[in-house]
Amino acid sequence: MSDEGLVEVKAAESFEEGDHELVDVRGVEVGVVRDEDEFYAFRNTCPHDGGPVCTGPVSRKLVGEFVGPGERVERSFSDEKIISCPWHGWSFDLETGENVADDGIVLPSYDVIVEDGVVYVDDGR
Amino acid sequence: MIDAAEHRVVDCDWHYQDSFTDIVEYMEEPWKTKYEKSNWDAAGVKQNLSSFFPTSTGDRQAYGKIEREHSNYPDKAETPDRVREGMEFLDVDQSIQISHLALAMGGVQTDDERTQAFAKAHIEYMLEEVLDPDDGVYGLAPLPYSDIETSLEILDRVENEPAIKGACFITAGANPPLGNRKYDPLYKRCEEIGYPVVFHTGGSGLDDYVRAGYQEMLETHTLGFLESNMSQLVSVTCQGVPEKFPDLDIVFMESGVTYVPGLISRLEEEYLKRPEEAPLLEKRPSEYITDYYFGTQPLEVSASPDLLELCFDMLGTDRLLYASDYPHWDFDSPSTITDLPFISDEERKAILAGNAVEVFDL
Ligand code: FES
Numbered sequence: 072m073s074d075e076g077l078v079e080v081k082a083a084e085s086f087e088e089g090d091h092e093l094v095d096v097r098g099v100e101v102g103v104v105r106d107e108d109e110f111y112a113f114r115n116t117c118p119h120d121g122g123p124v125c126t127g128p129v130s131r132k133l134v135g136e137f138v139g140p141g142e143r144v145e146r147s148f149s150d151e152k153i154i155s156c157p158w159h160g161w162s163f164d165l166e167t168g169e170n171v172a173d174d175g176i177v178l179p180s181y182d183v184i185v186e187d188g189v190v191y192v193d194d195g196r
Numbered sequence: 197m198i199d200a201a202e203h204r205v206v207d208c209d210w211h212y213q214d215s216f217t218d219i220v221e222y223m224e225e226p227w228k229t230k231y232e233k234s235n236w237d238a239a240g241v242k243q244n245l246s247s248f249f250p251t252s253t254g255d256r257q258a259y260g261k262i263e264r265e266h267s268n269y270p271d272k273a274e275t276p277d278r279v280r281e282g283m284e285f286l287d288v289d290q291s292i293q294i295s296h297l298a299l300a301m302g303g304v305q306t307d308d309e310r311t312q313a314f315a316k317a318h319i320e321y322m323l324e325e326v327l328d329p330d331d332g333v334y335g336l337a338p339l340p341y342s343d344i345e346t347s348l349e350i351l352d353r354v355e356n357e358p359a360i361k362g363a364c365f366i367t368a369g370a371n372p373p374l375g376n377r378k379y380d381p382l383y384k385r386c387e388e389i390g391y392p393v394v395f396h397t398g399g400s401g402l403d404d405y406v407r408a409g410y411q412e413m414l415e416t417h418t419l420g421f422l423e424s425n426m427s428q429l430v431s432v433t434c435q436g437v438p439e440k441f442p443d444l445d446i447v448f449m450e451s452g453v454t455y456v457p458g459l460i461s462r463l464e465e466e467y468l469k470r471p472e473e474a475p476l477l478e479k480r481p482s483e484y485i486t487d488y489y490f491g492t493q494p495l496e497v498s499a500s501p502d503l504l505e506l507c508f509d510m511l512g513t514d515r516l517l518y519a520s521d522y523p524h525w526d527f528d529s530p531s532t533i534t535d536l537p538f539i540s541d542e543e544r545k546a547i548l549a550g551n552a553v554e555v556f557d558l
Contacts, residue, residue: 119468135475137440140380144436144476160469172471173480 076196080183083190086110091125096194101181103192104129104165106152111165112181112192113154118170122158124178129154129165198541200287200530206552207283209396209449209491209519210291211299212326212335214318215273216240216248219297222320227313238273240297248310249300256413256525267523269296274523276326279333282522286529289549290332290558291520293322294364294449298338299398302369302424311340315350319360327359334556336364336394339382341374347382355389361556362391362447368398368424375428375435383441392445392489392555395432397424425451426459429485433463436476438484445555449491450521453507454499460485460510486511489555491519492547493528497536505538513543517552 078096086092086105093102093115102115102125117124131148138145152165162171163178170176182193215238220231231248240248257263257270266282268274274296283291295318301311315338327335337354339347354360363386365374372378374395386393399420406423410416425448432438438446460482467474467481477484490511496504508516521527533547552558 133472133475137436137476140384140440141377142380143377146475162471170468172468 076194077184077186077191078194080190080192083110083185083188086190089129092190093125094192096181096192097196101192102126103183103190104154106165110183110185110190111154112183113163113168114179114181117156117158117161118176118178119156119159119161122156122161124154124156124161124163127155127157132162132164132171198534198544200534200548203545204290204549204553205286205288205518205530206549206556206558207286207288207291207520207522208447208517208552208556209493209521210279210282210288210293211296211521211524212279212293212322213267213269213274213296213523214321216297218273218325219314219317219321221317222324223313223317227310240300248314249297249303258525262525264523269523270525276333279326280331283332286520286522288332288520288530290334290552292361292552292556293327293333293335294394294396295322295338296524298364298366299368299396301338301340302366302398305369305371309343309346312343312346314338315340316346316353319350319354323357323359329358334359334361334558336360336362338364338366341365341370341379341382344378344381348385351382351385351389351391355391361558362386362394364394364396365428366398367395367428368420370428373427373431375431375433375437377435380440383437383444387441387444390557392447394447394449395425395428396449397421397451422451422455425449426455429456429459429488430463433481433484434467434474434477436474438487439476439478445489446487447489447491447517447555449519450493452494452496453490453492453511453516454496454503456485456490457507457510486515489515489517489551491517492533493519493521494526495528495532497532501538504536508539513539513546514551516547517555518548 078094080092080094080103091102091104100115101112103112106129113125115123115125132151132153134149135144135146153162155162168178168180184191217238236248266285267278304311322335327333337350337360341347463481518533
């Protein structure tokens with residue numbers, strides 16, 4: 072742990088796309104995920120039943136639009152990204168941690184900082 | 197406690213025991229002639245392996261045990277005066293009549309025009325001979341919803357009739373289920389007119405409801421009447437009907453209330469795990485479902501009071517509508533509501549009349 076309250080994860084270049092890395096942040100297991108050159112960090116404990124949510128896949132959210140009575144709902148993958156817990160599929164917005172089904176349920180997130188090619192999680196201190 | 201006789205009571209589900217012999221006078225050809233030359237009799241069925249609509253298990257009157265003093269049910273066609281007599285008996289001031297015969301329409305899966313011919317003729321018969329707002333006798337238009345065009349014609353026909361207060365969809369037999377986009381034009385039209393959509397469970401095809409081989413009506417009626425509404429409740433909600441038509445009032449009739457919290461709980465567990473499969477929903481399914489209205493009959497008064505109270509709390513006493521189902525075998529009198537210990541007099545009055553006055557614009 073660094074003096075500034077940053078917890079070192081690993082070198083940015085050693086993160087594969089979609090890769091996750093687990094670190095201990097003040098006694099909490101936190102998962103750091105790389106998606107399209109961005110890094111995200113969440114508590115790796117699913118609010119549903121404690122599953123390792125950060126080890127699940129990241130995908131684009133499938134949405135539907137009502138285009139008119141009698142028309143088939145138009146389905147498409149949006150630009151919004153979600154991460155899904157591999158135990159039962161609870162999914163969370165990658166940017167906000169909000170549950171896709173109920174935005175009142177939020178997966179706690181952490182700031183991620185990349186300095187000199189190294190990824191750190193801010194421990195909030 | 198309140199006395200039903202001293203308060204306004206609206207019965208949201210009275211079954212007018214219509215007869216084919218009365219209705220056929222209003223029926224279009226070729227069904228008029230087909231019926232008249234058939235052996236089908238007033239109930240549309242005879243014990244000669246021939247019936248207008250499919251029939252179902254068991255004797256509803258429990259083999260001679262159940263009798264009705266203020267109705268011709270079950271053996272003879274109703275007459276309009278007996279509805280007034282029955283309302284007097286139950287202290288009902290206003291009633292919403294739903295066709296008795298239409299309840300079996302869901303069993304018709306063939307692509308002929310039996311249900312269309314019946315629904316149109318039923319409406320003409322009721323308007324001409326039975327319904328009268330001055331007497332507090334209103335009705336719903338049964339929609340042969342598998343035929344969208346005819347159903348829209350029916351809505352056009354009745355929209356300015358003061359005696360018709362909504363559209364009725366018999367939930368048994370709806371294939372595809374009623375959340376399908378196919379039915380959107382009907383919901384849109386009802387929303388425009390300001391008609392509530394009443395999803396009324398049905399008994400047709402119960403002998404082999406989902407699976408064949410049941411032996412008693414106790415089994416088929418318990419399950420079938422529940423499942424018919426449960427399946428449509430899930431379909432209508434998940435497919436986003438209340439998001440597509442936000443001003444549409446949705447009513448579920450004749451499955452009691454205790455099934456709803458269980459169904460909501462199960463649906464929410466699933467929804468939390470697979471929300472992308474209901475992409476039109478902006479909130480949890482329960483938040484839509486508790487906006488629907490529910491007819492109270494057959495109210496599970498023998499359930500633990502705690503359970504019933506929980507159901508009332510979950511659905512909201514502003515969403516419950518007293519319904520008798522008279523003269524059917526398992527009808528509820530207003531005392532099922534007036535005698536409930538855990539609600540206030542204000543809530544009793546809302547369930548007995550106030551909520552219905554609002555939904556049905558009485
Ligand atoms: S524990 Fe994560 S979805 Fe169940």
